[in-house]
Amino acid sequence: MVASLGRLLASNGRRILLIDCDWRSPRLHQIFRCPTATGLASLLGDKTVMLDDIIHHDALSAPTC
Numbered sequence: 001m002v003a004s005l006g007r008l009l010a011s012n013g014r015r016i017l018l019i020d021c022d023w024r025s026p027r028l029h030q031i032f033r034c035p036t037a038t039g040l041a042s043l044l045g046d047k048t049v050m051l052d053d054i055i056h057h058d059a060l061s062a063p064t065c
Contacts, residue, residue, distance in 0.1 A: 003018065
């Protein structure tokens, strides 16, 4: 539901940032087909990871994830 709402708002020209904070069973990476190499845990735990490194763009905003 959140992914659908995010895409709907993005299709209307809004900038959307979805953050999957479900530590037990994250799903947003599956829905948007993004790699799982870095994410929120990487940002919080590794001081060398920057926010721009973990943001993945959807097809509505960029050609690839």
